Amino acid sequence: MSQRHPIVAVTGSSGAGTSTARIAFEHIIRRQNLHAAFIDGDGFHRYERDAMHAAEAEADRHGEAFSHFSPSANRLDKLDELFAEYGANGTGKTRRYLHDQNEAAEYGQSPGTFTPWEALPDDTDLLMYEGLHGGAVTASVDIASHVDLLVGVTPTINIEWIQKIHRDIRDRGYAPERSADVILRRMPDYIETITPQFARSDINIQRVPLVDTSDPFIAKDVPGPDESMVVIRIRDPQSFAIDFPYLLTMIHGAFMSRPNTLVVPGTKMRMAIEIIVGPIIERLTTKR
Secondary structure, three states: OOOOOOEEEEEOOOOOOHHHHHHHHHHHHHHOOOOEEEEEHHHHEOOOHHHHHHHHHHHHHOOOOOOOOOHHHEOHHHHHHHHHHHHHHOOOEEOOEEOOHHHHHHHOOOOOEEOOOEEOOOOOOEEEEEEOOOOOEOOOOEHHHHOOEEEEEOOOHHHHHHHHHHHHHHHHOOOHHHHHHHHHHHHHHHHHHHHHHHHOOOEEEEEEEOOOOOOOOOOOOOOOHHHEEEEEEEOOHHHHOOOHHHHHHHOOOOEEEEOOEEEEEHHHHHHHHHHHHHHHHHHHHHHO
16 A cells, blocks of 8 residues: 555456446546546456466366356456556556457457557556455455555446346347356356455445346346445445545435445445545545
8 A cells, every 4th residue: 555656446357347436536536626547457367368268178178167256367466467467656667458449459469369468558647457456365466455446346246247148149149158158167266256345345335136146147127226226335334534424415215224334225335435435535635
């Protein structure tokens, strides 16, 4: 952690909704006129697409669990190095993973490849990470120790699966069966690597459906914001000066389910994030 160079990380699995949370953070950063270094966690995967498929096939032959959630499928050493260097000096290197043709065309590369490593912009106010491993801890790295504000995004598992299945079909052309295979492949790593991060996070955001999601593999639609509630757990409200009575007056339909847990309508999720997190980021950057 560093007062001069704060790091904010939004972490969660594929399909969890971290991109939605990131939009709320971008609004906060823009409104506060801050200059942020944005980091996409996919840039720290170890393998390009073809090599990843080969590594998965090799793991299958040996009966081993292997997925993008696996520490061994990622350069967590590079991510740890980036966070440490940014916290100390406000510098570091990152790259992008090019998911599709539109992204790849900008760089004149093929989809499923990485851009070269590049230095972060100079004189940024904070580093903003979104990805799978913002709070990861392994035998060799402790990424969570560098983070000043760790936010976990973890909808109930069936919503997460429904969102992933629909995204895979819509954006990647997967058949539902292939998406289900990916979910099964990732389950051991989800339990061992992704889930423990939510015990370390400062804030957890969990969307809970109000409609039947009992079989996510046949769901026709992703439950909308008006068909869900959002549970927001703040690990230590006092350390972030959270004013729950104020939040209850500002967010219509909100209520407290526990002393550190706020429940809001799904349509108010982004508003709630901005009201809660905005003052925290302001304090982090003011200390800077």
